[in-house]
Amino acid sequence: MSLNRQGAPVSVTRPEYAPFWAPLRHKLFVGLWLACAVANMAIWMQTVGAAWIMTLLSASPLMVSLVQTAITLPVFLFGLPGGVLADRMDPRRLLLLTQSAILGAAAVLCLLAWFDLLQAWSLLLFTFVLGSGSALGMTAWMTTLVGVIPREQVPAAVSLSGISINATRALGPALAGALIAWWNSASVFLVIALCMAAVIVFIIFQLPAKTRVDDLPPETLVGGMRSGLRYIRHSDVLSSALKQVFVFTSCASALWALMPLVAKHELGMGAGGYGLLMAFMGAGAVLAALSLTSVYRRFPLRRLIVAGAFAFAAATFAAALSNSKLVVCAMLLLAGMGWMAVNATISTVVQTYAANWVRARVASVYLLVLMGSMAVGGVLWGALAQYLGLENSLLLSATSILLGVLLTRGGTIAMGREADFADAQQTDKPVLVLAGDVSHDDGPVCVEISYQVGAEERDDFLRIVYAVGQSRRRNGAQNWRLYRDLAQTDHYVERFIVESWLDYLRQQERVTLADEVLERSLSRFRFEPLAPRRYIYQSPVDVV
Known part of the structure; x- marks a missing residue:
């Protein structure tokens, strides 16, 4: 290990990147990966299904938009506390509690819909409960998934997670729509409940309990959040990574938010065409995920992030200026690859460059920044499109992505190794000699x-x-x-x-x-x- 110009430790040797399929050799990882995919699919089903069902319950556009709020608001309220809980308690217990809350909310919604008792506000209430369970368990899923494999296999695990997320993002809404069209509203919530029941059964019988060996009392919830934020503040790599996520995602969110307008007004496509455009972007993300671990071995991380940002900016320029469906679809394939190159790389950095005691809290802050940037950026770009027009807003977004590359060029991006961030045994730790009794609360x-x-x-x-x-x-x-x-x-x-x-x-x-x-x-x-x-x-x- 050596020190950089700021005095921060930097590994002399480059991390060894495991092959893409390496995590699949671990039976527990495969089970967790599949269970996480099922849970993600259930959340996507709820997001889309509840929004459509709300249109049947209320004609108010506000009530329909509040469904999205009910799903995403818990991330801002409970994301960081969920990270603290994941660090403090057995992740198995936390996952059981959170997934049971999702199951309960889905079961209640199913019964209300089945007996024609479902109202707009009750749909919002239990959607919020379901979103809260997801937000509190999100970090536990993330850290448990990468915690059962060696740290050098985390990049491959993140790539596999990217494939899972993009697949369930497509499958969940499609399944929800089919159930509503061919059966009834209650069937959506029934399938969600069955999915969560299967996940809970897996957790009970396959995920082993993790025993905490800490002899000290656990931190308070507020104290745990403060220590997590302090850890990030004093880590050059993590601070740079989160800055990169915020700048890129807030600028790039315009393409995601304005894609329906591109499909309708620029390309003359309907709902099916919009789905096709999103499918191309998802396919690009999957293609990038399949090759990321091999790319990590050949190119520096900073160069990969810059290339991904340029690719996404180019696709945004194409969406603004081109009326060719073929060109836009091809560029959206490139955009998906660029999105994965940036965010999957940063996610891997975040999950490998934190000590074990604070790993979940760091991951929760990353998720909070990522999803917050998407949400706030979408609102801002939508407002700009209303005043500047669709084309000008997309051009401004693409330009801001390129400026963001310049703004973040001085940051330190590196992946951590198990040899650096594992807990020290401290077998030769000196015995503290104290003259008198000292209580835990004494200080400073x-x-x-x-x-x-x-x-x-x-x-x-x-x-x-x-x-x-x-x-x-x-x-x-x-x-x-x-x-x-x-x-x-x-x-x-x-x-x-x-x-x-x-x-x-x-x-x-x-x-x-x-x-x-x-x-x-x-x-x-x-x-x-x-x-x-x-x-x-x-x-x-x-x-x-």
């Missing part, structure tokens, strides 16, 4: 470590100590500073604050193998006569 805690550095080693010391400082801040430290002694130019003091004694103990438990390597490199500069000192806040009131 101040930690002070002294170093003695010769002039010839100063540059190496500064690179390492600032990398360690970034690691400490990711794991819970605040107000980290390095001070130089004015009386002794070779004497330095590292000082940082942790909110409480319990948070300090958590910080020590969160050390990864990469953190441990950095701290060992730093330990050679320790000023031996002065052992690390720990101070705890003393209030004005005397301690009894």
Whole structure:
């Protein structure tokens, strides 16, 4: 491992990328992949089926649009809390709870529809419950799926997930429409309930429980969200990845949002034609997913992301300027490949570049940024199209994608390795000697470590100590500073604050193998006569 110019750790060797089919050798992964696909198909059935059923219950365009809100709003409300819960508790238990909530909501909707008791507001209410279960379990699915395979197989797993998502995005709405047309509204909710029942049976009998070995009390929900956001803030790679997702997705969402208008007004196509355009984009995404892992071996990640953004921008230009159905379909195939090249790559970075203790929270923030950018971007591009026109809005979107490439060109994009982000065993961790009792709630805690550095080693010391400082801040430290002694130019003091004694103990438990390597490199500069000192806040009131 080496350090970049900002002092951040970077692996010397490139990650080994497993073949595309490698995760399929793991029986549990295959089961989880199929179960996740069934759950995704059920959500797509609910999204499309409920929207169509709402048109039968109410003539109000507002009520119809609120169905989409009822599905997506829970992602913003419960996405990050779901990530905290996935890190704190057994993912198997969380999945059972969330999928049972979806099953219950679908069963109630089925009964209401069967007995002609379904009303517009009850449809919205239980759609919101169903969306909430999906939002709370989304991160647990994501981390459980990649948690049963080695980290070097995560890129292949993300590609397989991309195929699953695009397949269920096409199959779910089609199945919902067929059920409504050939049977009745209740049948949609019945099939959703049966899908979720099958998923729950798989979880009960096939997914093993995960035992937590943490001796410390779990974080509070709010504290867990704060620590997840702090971890991302102090990781150059994760911050760059999320910035890339936000910039690209918010700019590129115009093509997704305005595609129905392109089909109708630019190409003169009906609902079937719109479905054909979306199918071409989905096919492009699947083609890209099949080859991504081999592309990772040949090209740097940044070059792949740039190529994907340029491809999507070119397709957006074509949708704005061309009236040829053949040209637009061909370019949409390219757009699907570009979309997958950008977002699947960033998803892989996010899922490999986080420590185990915060992995689900980082994934939940990624999903929140991705879906939020799609939702907000769609509204903004729709409003612009109303005032600027369809063609000008798409041209502006394509231009903004290219400008976004320039805006994010300085970011650090890399994939993590198991050798760096696995938990450190810390078998030689020193025993803390305390004079008196200290409770978990006592604090803040101040930690002070002294170093003695010769002039010839100063540059190496500064690179390492600032990398360690970034690691400490990711794991819970605040107000980290390095001070130089004015009386002794070779004497330095590292000082940082942790909110409480319990948070300090958590910080020590969160050390990864990469953190441990950095701290060992730093330990050679320790000023031996002065052992690390720990101070705890003393209030004005005397301690009894």
